[in-house]
Amino acid sequence: xxxxxxxxxxxxxLKADTLKTVAAAQAIGGDIHILVAGSDCQSxxxxxxxxxxxxxxxxxxxxxxxxxxxxxxxxxxxxLAADYEHILATALxxxxxxxxxxxxxxxxxQISDIIAVESSDTFVRPIYAGNAxxxxxxxxxxxxxxxxxxxxxxxxxDGSAEVVAIxxxxxxxxxxxxxxxxxxxxxxxLGAASIVISGGRGMQNGDNFKLLEGIAxxxxxxxxxSRAAVDAGFVPNDMQVGQTGKIVAPDLYIAVGISGxxxxxxxxxDSKIIVAINKDAEAPIFQVADYGIVGDLFDVLPELEGKx
Amino acid sequence: xxxxVPIKRVIDYNVKxxxxxxxxxxxxxxxxxxINPFCxxxxxxxxxxxxxxxxxxxxxxxxxxxxxxxxxxxxxxxGADRAIQIETDEKxxxxxIAKLLxxxxxxEQPQLVILGKQSIDSDNNQTxxxxxxxxxxxxxxFASEVKVxxxxxxxxxxxxxxxxxxxxxxxxxxxxxxxxxxxxYASLPNIMKAKRKPLVxxxxxxxxxxxxxxxxxxxxxxxxxxxxxxxVDSVDTLIEKLKNEAKVIS
Ligand SMILES: Cc1cc2nc3c(=O)[nH]c(=O)nc-3n(C[C@H](O)[C@H](O)[C@H](O)COP(=O)(O)OP(=O)(O)OC[C@H]3O[C@@H](n4cnc5c(N)ncnc54)[C@H](O)[C@@H]3O)c2cc1C
Numbered sequence: 001x002x003x004x005x006x007x008x009x010x011x012x013x014l015k016a017d018t019l020k021t022v023a024a025a026q027a028i029g030g031d032i033h034i035l036v037a038g039s040d041c042q043s044x045x046x047x048x049x050x051x052x053x054x055x056x057x058x059x060x061x062x063x064x065x066x067x068x069x070x071x072x073x074x075x076x077x078x079x080l081a082a083d084y085e086h087i088l089a090t091a092l093x094x095x096x097x098x099x100x101x102x103x104x105x106x107x108x109x110q111i112s113d114i115i116a117v118e119s120s121d122t123f124v125r126p127i128y129a130g131n132a133x134x135x136x137x138x139x140x141x142x143x144x145x146x147x148x149x150x151x152x153x154x155x156x157x158d159g160s161a162e163v164v165a166i167x168x169x170x171x172x173x174x175x176x177x178x179x180x181x182x183x184x185x186x187x188x189x190l191g192a193a194s195i196v197i198s199g200g201r202g203m204q205n206g207d208n209f210k211l212l213e214g215i216a217x218x219x220x221x222x223x224x225x226s227r228a229a230v231d232a233g234f235v236p237n238d239m240q241v242g243q244t245g246k247i248v249a250p251d252l253y254i255a256v257g258i259s260g261x262x263x264x265x266x267x268x269x270d271s272k273i274i275v276a277i278n279k280d281a282e283a284p285i286f287q288v289a290d291y292g293i294v295g296d297l298f299d300v301l302p303e304l305e306g307k308x
Numbered sequence: 309x310x311x312x313v314p315i316k317r318v319i320d321y322n323v324k325x326x327x328x329x330x331x332x333x334x335x336x337x338x339x340x341x342x343i344n345p346f347c348x349x350x351x352x353x354x355x356x357x358x359x360x361x362x363x364x365x366x367x368x369x370x371x372x373x374x375x376x377x378x379x380x381x382x383x384x385x386x387g388a389d390r391a392i393q394i395e396t397d398e399k400x401x402x403x404x405i406a407k408l409l410x411x412x413x414x415x416e417q418p419q420l421v422i423l424g425k426q427s428i429d430s431d432n433n434q435t436x437x438x439x440x441x442x443x444x445x446x447x448x449x450f451a452s453e454v455k456v457x458x459x460x461x462x463x464x465x466x467x468x469x470x471x472x473x474x475x476x477x478x479x480x481x482x483x484x485x486x487x488x489x490x491x492x493y494a495s496l497p498n499i500m501k502a503k504r505k506p507l508v509x510x511x512x513x514x515x516x517x518x519x520x521x522x523x524x525x526x527x528x529x530x531x532x533x534x535x536x537x538x539x540v541d542s543v544d545t546l547i548e549k550l551k552n553e554a555k556v557i558s
Contacts, residue, residue, distance in 0.1 A: 010469075069474065070437065071446050093467040097449050100402070100437035109401045109522035112432045122526065127431055128325045132334050135526040174477045175446040178462060181471040191468075195556070219557060231487060237452065237466045244426065244486060246468070252556040262324055263428075269534065273554045275546065281539075290537040291549055303543045308557075 001030035001120070004080060006089035006099075007048050011038045011066065014047040016192055019154035021090045024147040026053050026155065027117035028086055033058055034161070035080065037073055039066035045163050052155040056162050062169045067177040068094045074101035075170035081106055081142065086120070091146035091247075092191075099146050108140035115151030129243040129266035149191060150249035150270055183236050190239065193222035195252045196268070198241055199234070200226035202257020202278065202297055206234040211301040212256065218308045224248065224268075226258045242267035257297050260285025277301070309419035309456075309478075311354040311363045314409050314439075315347035315383055317376040318429045325429075331527045343379040346424025348386070349484040352491040353454060354422050355387035362456050363420070365389050369412055371405050373397050377507060384502035385494035391505070396512035401522045402430075406438035411515050413443050418479060420461065425450050425483040436483035446476035450485040 003025045008015035018034070025032045033056040034048045045059045058080070064072045077098070081087060087102065089095030091113045103110035115133075116124035122137045123145065190196060197212050197219070209223065216223050224241040225234065241248055243266035253271035258264060260276070260283055268274070269288050276289035279296050286292045293300055319325055320340040328335045343351075357363035368383035369392040370376040380391035394408050413421060426433035440447035448454070448463025452471065455462040456478075464473045466485045494502070512519060540546045550557045 067472070067474075070440075070449070074441065093450065093465075096433050097437065097447075100434035101441040101447070103434070104403060104406060104438035104441035107403075109403050110432070110434050110438075111523065112434060126531070127528070128319070128334060128429055129431065130531055131325050132327050133529050133531055135528075137524040137526055138522070139524060140522050172446070174444075176475050178473040178475050180469075180473075183470040227486060236470060237485075237487065238468060238470050243428065243431070252550065252554070263321070269531075273550070273556050274534075274537070275550070286537070286539070288534050288537075290534075290554065291546055292537060292539045293543070293546060294539060300543060304546070307543055307547055 002084045003028060003030045003032045003086040003088060004084040005032060005034045006077065006095060007034050007036045007044060008090045008092055008094055009036065009038060009041065009044040011041045012043055014044050015090070016154060017090045017092060017149040019051060019157070020149045020152040021088050021147040022051055022054060022155045023152040024114065024117055025086070025088055028120050030086070031055055035060065035077065037065040037076055039063050049161045049163050050157045050159050051161070052157065052159045054159055054161040056164060059163060059165045061165065064169050064171040068098070069175050069177065070098035070101050071172035071175045072170055073098045074105060075172055077102045078105040079168065079170060084142070086143045086145065088145050088147055091148045095146050099144060103144040106142055106144065108142050108144055109138065110144045110146070111136055111138055112146050113148045114145055115148050129262050130269065131262065148247060150247050183238050187216060188220065188222045190222045190224055190241070190246050190248055194250050195219045195221035196224050196248055196250045197221045197254040197256065198224035198226065198258060199229055199256050200258030201228035201232065203229060203234060209235060214305040215301065215308065218305065226264050255285050256301065258285055259283045260288065309363055310365045310367065310416060311357055312413065312416055312418035312421045313347070313350050313354045313366060313368050313383065313388065314421070314423050314435070315351065315368055315370050315379055316344045316424070316427045317341055317370065317372055317379045318344045318427050321345055321428055327528050327530045331529055333525065333528050341375070343382050344424050344427045346426060346484050348491045349486070349488050350422040350424050351383045351386045351388060352489045353484060356489065357456065358387065367392065367416060367418070369394065369409065371396060371400060371408055371512065380507055381502050382494065384505045385499045386492065389505065391507040393507065393509045394512050395509050398519065400519060402432050402434035403438055403522055404517070404519045405435050406442055407517045408512055408515055409439050410442045413439070420456070420478065420480060420482065422482045422484065425485055436481050440481040445479055445481050447481040447483070448474055448476055449483040451482050452485050452487045454482055454488065
């Protein structure tokens with residue numbers, strides 16, 4: 001039984017979440033291969049070769065894969081699929097984009113966003129914004145699965161897999177990349193940070209997020225936001241935490257001026273410790289918080305920063 | 309050009325769903341239902357394309373039992389021209405939904421199919437991409453901006469690292485993210501008018517597609533509950549607790 005894991009990367013480094021997807025593959029059990037599809041992505045392949053429990057790294061290096069266009073990547077993965085019983089990708093925007101395409105081309109269902117493996121055909125996944133947890137058995141011979149990173153602990157990077165290049169290039173020729181508008185931040189990645197501090201509508205404007213930055217600097221934290229804060233233009237979209245944004249589960253999550261709508265909770269309620277700062281004692285965020293401060297964030301934040 | 313908008317009837321987003329006592333599924337009895345918020349954004353986008361003179365006709369389609377006609381009427385009230393219900397009592401996998409929609413695409417030949425990126429019940433995020441694969445179309449998922457230019461559509465996508473803009477040959481599939489637009493409210497006259505717009509019912513069984521399930525729901529359980537927390541009276545206490553009790557900061 002063989003498992004193909006699709007590597008998330010930016011053509012230069014392997015995204016750490018891939019180590020969690022490999023953990024899911026290990027829980028399924030079998031010979032694990034990693035596919036690195038990209039352009040000028042040899043350094044990613046070298047990193048992937050060190051991932052624990054992986055026997056082979058397949059590298060497809062072509063300009064056609066540079067931007068991970070779903071049309072091209074899905075053809076490549078489908079071409080390789082014959083050798084595998086399970087195909088796994090991380091449930092981040094790249095995997096979410098191309099994997100259902102792979103499933104449909106293979107005429108199988110996809111099991112999205114798994115958080116646990118029960119057996120080689122049975123998986124656990126949240127539904128209804130995490131308000132229910134479903135155990136689902138796949139009835140297809142091939143399993144196409146996306147893995148939610150918060151469900152698994154990363155595997156070690158002490159392996160030495162063989163690296164094989166393939167030169168078949170699958171270019172569907174129906175889509176092309178135009179431009180990227182990437183957010184650059186010196187802070188840790190939201191998904192990888194052990195502390196996250198998020199601001200909501202209560203922050204009132206983008207400038208006030210500076211109040212969070214001082215604290216984030218002291219704690220080495222990433223900064224997140226609610227949908228309301230993103231919609232209002234306080235901060236960019238990649239900071240949104242929630243059902244339809246990023247799913248995080250840090251050791252410490254500090255929610256500031258966030259009411260705690262179910263869609264927001266869906267993205268953070270598996271955090272180890274939750275702190276809520278809100279002036280409304282009735283705000284639902286306090287129902288999931290380990291520690292709450294009822295107060296005005298404009299008083300609490302400067303004091304917190306000063307005392308840390 | 310024609311725009312096809314597949315939509316789904318789901319639990320209202322304000323409702324917190326409960327799991328049935330026998331763990332067989334969630335309990336949807338007497339729960340308020342609505343058009344999936346992402347699908348509503350899809351309808352709005354299609355209607356705006358029509359208002360901008362780019363789209364000529366907007367067709368809403370839904371797969372489900374009779375009750376989804378309510379959401380199709382909502383789409384008609386928002387400005388869709390006609391609706392198709394693909395009738396089935398089964399809860400179908402996304403792949404089977406995509407196969408049914410493929411037949412509608414074959415028949416209607418839309419230049420653009422706009423869907424919600426995910427439904428807030430199953431949270432699958434699959435149907436649009438699967439339909440794209442089955443029809444051989446390009447896809448622009450998680451869209452926050454859609455611009456039709458000649459025989460191409462430029463789609464700006466919300467991705468983990470920011471925004472990405474891609475160009476797709478038409479016909480193409482777009483799936484919506486939250487910031488694509490803010491859907492309008494249907495006016496009373498438009499709700500009345502929607503009642504007279506055409507709504508065709510096509511039994512799924514007549515499509516000649518094997519709709520047998522691809523997965524089996526073994527059980528549904530409530531999520532782990534968090535233990536009750538405390539309100540602290542000062543920032544000092546908070547810092548002390550985080551250091552010594554929770555041990556998450558040093
Ligand atoms: C389909 C769908 C998907 C969604 N996905 C997401 C998602 O992924 N992520 C997400 O976050 N939301 C999501 N939402 C939106 C969600 O329903 C809420 O609207 C949103 O989370 C509210 O954001 P908020 O808590 O910042 O704002 P509000 O609900 O307006 O809360 C603001 C809070 O700030 C407090 N406050 C105000 N001023 C102060 C002050 N000076 N000091 C202290 N506290 C103060 C208030 O008491 C209030 O509790 C989604 C909604 C839908 C329909």
